[in-house]
Amino acid sequence: MTDKKFNENEYEKLDSPKRRKILPVDNILQGLGEINPGMVVADIGCGIGYLTLPLAERLRFSAGKVFAIDISPKMLNILESKIDRQQNIELVKSKESEVPIKSKQVDLSFLVTVFHELEEPEELIDEIKRFSKNKHRVVIVDWNDKERDMGPPAKIAFSKEEVIDIFKDKGYELLNTFKEDDNFYGLVFNIK
Template identity: 40%
Template sequence: MLLNPTLIAQAATSSSTVYEQRIIHSPDGIGKYYMGREIAKVMGYTGAGWLERPSREGEEQPTKIVNVLNLKPNDVVADIGAGTGYLSFRIAPLLTAGKVLAVDVQPEMLEIIELFKKEKNITNIEPILSTLTDPNLPSESIDLALMVDAYHELEYPQEVMQRIVKALKPGGRVVLVEYRGENPFIMIKGLHKMTQKQVRKEMQAVGLVWRETKNLLPQQHLMVFEKPDFSASSLLKKNMYQAIIK
């Protein structure tokens, strides 16, 4: 099949309007900018040990993250940029009738998850190999997409988020955890932190609605976004509620 030259040109133009490539850039970034933000380099699978470090609970308090997700037993949760599955394995036992989709672009990370699944005898975690632009999730299949210290490393953030939005059920949530870019005293490299203002701007660009930011973690924002539910029943309930409170 011959590719349409016009469509190729349109795609190239669209991409060039979304991202900017700069020759001079931070050594911690890839020289690619999205909405004014330079994208950080990905932490490779060789850093798996850091993800599983014993001090992580004290430093980041991931148990608090899990506790405020308000998960239901039958939820389907996509752990985007799952790495070694550190969060996946803490969420899975709560989903007695649901499952975790552990999504990562590195097959080596998914091999580690498979190893841990056998060691821990946990069966409701499904490793999924993603691409740089697509998390490979079926449409309207997930209740929650969770990204912990991962979003800032996405090489194609707009494409990935558009597909995550498509994969969310109406009313589904995206929870992003990122080191606070507003605080210069948090000793994390600048490109591996994000301000709440920047995150909200980028999520709004793909149609997500900000619901709340929880600053209950020592160094990170926990930001909750929602996919609007435009179904007839949802709009009816919303209109009834607005009529009552008036």
């Protein structure tokens, strides 16, 4: 693991009152619009389920499904202990740019406070394209590249403009921006 990766031993931070205050799940979900019944969603870098659990609840009675994807077995084990009754979550242990999901499965992918950790973001985008349906969306919420009193160092963050350029180079178009404040930006892309 590089120093860009979140320290899995600090997993409590991923679902703390402070995080809920500065990055409410409802704001993330409002930024992308409607989540349709039966959708298949990938929560990439799911951690301990901060977004996975609310997504699964919204999709629970509509035959929808959430792939909870993470590189950390510890995070997935913690999440697994929370989902004993949630049959619409599938835990997926992955590598950064290799996700063992069959091709053309996913309608919508989330990367929430994950993009800044990526060593090769273009490779993960190629993998998202592989496991996603031809028509799909990708939602990025990440730390801005300004100095702040929390989160990763600003020097490892991608600016909003850098992320937009990376996705455009991979054939995506920007649909929406949201959640812009002193800490985060939100972007919604779809494939052209």
